[in-house]
Amino acid sequence: MARVILSVLGFLQLQSIIMAIIIVAAVNATLPVSVFADTRTDAIIGLQLEPPHLDPTSAAAGAIDQVLYANVYEGLTRFTENGDIIPQLAASWDISDNGLLYHFTLHHGVIFHDGTPLDAAAVKFSLDRARSDASTNAQKALYAGIANITINAPDQLTIELHQPDGNFLFKLAWGDAVIIAPHNVDQLRQSAIGTGAFKVKSWIKGDRIILEKNPDYWGKPAQLSAVTFRFISDPVAALAAVQTGEIDAFPVFPAPENLAMLASDNRLALINGSTEGETILAINNARPPFDQRDVRRAIAMAINKQDIIDGAMFGYGTAIGSHFAPHHPDYIDLTNTPGYDPDMARQLLADAGVSDLHLTISLPPPVYARRGGEIIMAQLNQIGITVTLEPVEWAQWLEQVFRNRDYDLTIVSHTEPFDIGIYARADYYFQYDNPAFQSIMAELDQATDPAKRTVLLHQAQRHIADDQVNVFLFQLANAGIAKAELSGLWQHAPTQAMDMTGVYWKN
Amino acid sequence: MAGFILRRLGVLILTLFIASVVIFALLEIIPGDPALTMLGINATPETIAALRNELGLNANALPRYLAWISGMLHGDFGLSYTYRTPVAELLAERMMVTLPLAIYALIFTVLIALPFGFLAGAREGRWHDRIILFFSQIGIALPNFWFALMLIMIFAIQLGWVSAGGFSGWHHGWINGIAELTLPAIALAIPQATILLRVMRSALIETARQDYIRTARAKGLSRDQALWRHGWINALIPVVTIMGMQFSFLIAGAIIIENVFSLPGLGRLMVQAIGQRDIILIETIILMMVLIVVTVTFITDLVYAIIDPRLRRPTS
Numbered sequence: 001m002a003r004v005i006l007s008v009l010g011f012l013q014l015q016s017i018i019m020a021i022i023i024v025a026a027v028n029a030t031l032p033v034s035v036f037a038d039t040r041t042d043a044i045i046g047l048q049l050e051p052p053h054l055d056p057t058s059a060a061a062g063a064i065d066q067v068l069y070a071n072v073y074e075g076l077t078r079f080t081e082n083g084d085i086i087p088q089l090a091a092s093w094d095i096s097d098n099g100l101l102y103h104f105t106l107h108h109g110v111i112f113h114d115g116t117p118l119d120a121a122a123v124k125f126s127l128d129r130a131r132s133d134a135s136t137n138a139q140k141a142l143y144a145g146i147a148n149i150t151i152n153a154p155d156q157l158t159i160e161l162h163q164p165d166g167n168f169l170f171k172l173a174w175g176d177a178v179i180i181a182p183h184n185v186d187q188l189r190q191s192a193i194g195t196g197a198f199k200v201k202s203w204i205k206g207d208r209i210i211l212e213k214n215p216d217y218w219g220k221p222a223q224l225s226a227v228t229f230r231f232i233s234d235p236v237a238a239l240a241a242v243q244t245g246e247i248d249a250f251p252v253f254p255a256p257e258n259l260a261m262l263a264s265d266n267r268l269a270l271i272n273g274s275t276e277g278e279t280i281l282a283i284n285n286a287r288p289p290f291d292q293r294d295v296r297r298a299i300a301m302a303i304n305k306q307d308i309i310d311g312a313m314f315g316y317g318t319a320i321g322s323h324f325a326p327h328h329p330d331y332i333d334l335t336n337t338p339g340y341d342p343d344m345a346r347q348l349l350a351d352a353g354v355s356d357l358h359l360t361i362s363l364p365p366p367v368y369a370r371r372g373g374e375i376i377m378a379q380l381n382q383i384g385i386t387v388t389l390e391p392v393e394w395a396q397w398l399e400q401v402f403r404n405r406d407y408d409l410t411i412v413s414h415t416e417p418f419d420i421g422i423y424a425r426a427d428y429y430f431q432y433d434n435p436a437f438q439s440i441m442a443e444l445d446q447a448t449d450p451a452k453r454t455v456l457l458h459q460a461q462r463h464i465a466d467d468q469v470n471v472f473l474f475q476l477a478n479a480g481i482a483k484a485e486l487s488g489l490w491q492h493a494p495t496q497a498m499d500m501t502g503v504y505w506k507n
Numbered sequence: 508m509a510g511f512i513l514r515r516l517g518v519l520i521l522t523l524f525i526a527s528v529v530i531f532a533l534l535e536i537i538p539g540d541p542a543l544t545m546l547g548i549n550a551t552p553e554t555i556a557a558l559r560n561e562l563g564l565n566a567n568a569l570p571r572y573l574a575w576i577s578g579m580l581h582g583d584f585g586l587s588y589t590y591r592t593p594v595a596e597l598l599a600e601r602m603m604v605t606l607p608l609a610i611y612a613l614i615f616t617v618l619i620a621l622p623f624g625f626l627a628g629a630r631e632g633r634w635h636d637r638i639i640l641f642f643s644q645i646g647i648a649l650p651n652f653w654f655a656l657m658l659i660m661i662f663a664i665q666l667g668w669v670s671a672g673g674f675s676g677w678h679h680g681w682i683n684g685i686a687e688l689t690l691p692a693i694a695l696a697i698p699q700a701t702i703l704l705r706v707m708r709s710a711l712i713e714t715a716r717q718d719y720i721r722t723a724r725a726k727g728l729s730r731d732q733a734l735w736r737h738g739w740i741n742a743l744i745p746v747v748t749i750m751g752m753q754f755s756f757l758i759a760g761a762i763i764i765e766n767v768f769s770l771p772g773l774g775r776l777m778v779q780a781i782g783q784r785d786i787i788l789i790e791t792i793i794l795m796m797v798l799i800v801v802t803v804t805f806i807t808d809l810v811y812a813i814i815d816p817r818l819r820r821p822t823s
Binding site for chain 1: 539543546548557600660663775
């Protein structure tokens, strides 16, 4: 059954690729004019995946945040386009000297979409719910550091932590920590009652979700009167929807090969920014011979990252050398440690006494993995490694690779922001158990002094690069397309969000 | 006739039961934990355990199977794991796209296949026949996803007559709904119509050689008159057989067409459900498709019996 399903899915993907080529060849530069020229106050945004439900606090599905984050639901703090953390529902805060107490003051006059006021009790309720024993919050671990939440006044509360946490305000900005209306908790999946600049107006399942402007918004009102998110999973269908002009923007476009062609039309503009997705060739560090650093290093030296960016992502992406985003202020460039050197790679393998190496790369569905895998296979063949590619579905990847750690190598993009801490988890699927790195991260968790944090973060990046835990390939690009007149869309994607609150038509 | 229907019904129920066991067993075997798939890679084991508990995944297979079946017999299809809405509601919504689409496509199929098949058969070897056969050859060779994309390119992108996909629902009026389903229905229908056309043609040619047609000719009817009055109805048995099979194909084949046109139908729901390991939803969708297929086969059998009275007698 699994194989049948896989081959059906594979067949669909192959079709899509072939058809994308044909469709591009046939209709290039013949876009209709009429659909582009009109004055509008709404926008139609294309998304590949549909949210399964409307509760951002009980699922990992990125599509939920894409539709609801910042638009419908808000947290105490939030991410900006550039990944900075700014206040949202919290008007201000101060932190006690020992770093354990956070006193928040909430904005006045904030009301939920159903007219009830937001108060400190709603905040306490939301955060307590996320960290409770029965919580099914996908990021529950982020809020485990909270010891206690006390309400001081209707607009004031204090959060007490078990130990100082330099990243606490960042953790509060995640979509999993948004403030929900306590009385709506039983209907969260069906009805989204938040405090945001947009309200959910309707949801035609399988097709679209329509948001409308919230006239009673407490902050700067949205400029658009309505936003429609349409769900188009097939890359060719997405291309057709952009070409007919019926979609105003497809910010994460599923067919990067067509972006250059689309962008050559001056009525369309390219979105090309960065994401938090470190795309890596992950290695099972516990499985011989990959438990030898030199074998991992040989694999790394056999791989030309730019070839993968060009071949699999059509040039969209930035090469990286550690598990850290290039746009982060504390990033250091380790891209060429080690550089591409197949001769040296062969030598390293020979010195390690490894010959006739056969390995399997598990490939989840995204194009970076499926196409990237083929290129990596060719590159590893060059140094005498025989590679078998094994396409897997996500559910299978999660169980087989991630949970059971039954794999040699796999390609995956880690899209969570600032997640270098995963290398301190000895039981994580890389199976990298290194006390020195774990102590760096333990120190970092408690460090609140920015200069000290920078030093520690540099050490951490270097440490996993030197150990060559994985092959760090590239930072996933936020590559998409939008009508040139549509302004205010995020160029970067510090979290999986389509913040529409600042979007407007130029004319 | 009553005995015939009862026998057929028995086969239908047995088929459904066997299908339900096979579907359930297969989904037990394939790798993938619904709770892990929903919560992703940052979830703690305790959170996943909490969700598994909430979803009732910790029970053994047999009680879960029995709960599923007995629930369905009571009209309770359960709650989808990922969508957290009743499965029956999800299916009803999607069925309102897939079923009309399949019926619409079948109407196109029949409207194209029967007249042209009749014409080609009645004019066997003549130029009508050759032209029709030539186009049907092309039709059979067309993969329907490719044909669908060509239709999108021509009618949506180039001419701008219709949208490139999507379905805004029946609440905008049935004319709007029909309009949005027209291109997908044509894309589904054309390859099927060309197959059915050939069946119609050869069945008619076969019928034309029967003794009763010769008798009719001997009584003074022209060839066309004989075929029209006595031939075509007798040629329908193989045509109905193939139509029954084609309807099943139209339901299942809609998976691809629904993707190309971004239609919120059963096929796309199934692909999503498989990806998310929404096991209860997958099981019910597949069983629903099996139900549709066996029901159509059942109806086809009944139609045979109406067309050909000999089939009403039990086989020895």
